[in-house]
Amino acid sequence: MAAKWTLAFYMAIAIATLLVQGARWPDGWHAWALAIVNRFYVRAFFHFRTNRPCPFPTDGPAIIIANHSSPMDPMFVWMGRRQIIGFMMAREYYEVKFLHWIAVAMQSIPVQRNGKDLAPTRAALRRLKDGKLLGVFPEGGINRERDLKAGNPGMAWLAVRSQVPVYPVYIQNSPGGETMIDPFYNFGPVTVYYGDPIDLSAYYDRKPTQEVLQEVTDIMMARIAELGGVGYTSCTSTT
16 A cells, blocks of 8 residues: 555656646747657657757747758757747648647748748747747758758748848758658658858848849758758759
8 A cells, every 4th residue: 555655646746747847838838748749759769860969049039941851840850949949831731620739839830832921921020029939941842852942032031131040950861751641650760960050141231132032042041951961953053
């Protein structure tokens, strides 16, 4: 009987500790629970590795840009972070019932693929103004080719307008499959390469013309490609 009470006591302490930790998370217990699941799942089944400690700021805004070859990419970019990274994601996925709860908990920003809705851009700027992290996959969709596709100049506009640090990330060996579900069961080693923030201060005072934004886009995409040792196809040239 004493052993049972001792076990119950320790279980109560463990549960209370977990609840306190969840309550202390800046983005609430939903984000804390997702972080615990994400950390265990990725480390256990994908042998997660990085080239260096994650350099994202722990206090203050930043834009994180990465290549996009799998629906699991947000999970890899978010690994080990207490701060939520609010990713911009396609509205058709945002509105899927199973994904919607997770997307809301992760403070994702739904985006129309036609780019005609300005609400996501305003939401992204507000997020950065509030000192939070914003995640962007500038290729605009999943790309299973080795080289990167042309980036969307919209991310360049956000970077120049907000004037916050921009961190490039390259995800190597992100799993694929025939369906959107397959990658979650296609286990294998994944490595994330973090880069230093990109200095775009030379463009802050320049008029954001199409040419300027394309130049900034090429700089940002080239940094991602450099991290992964892959090529990048610009709208104007190949690097």
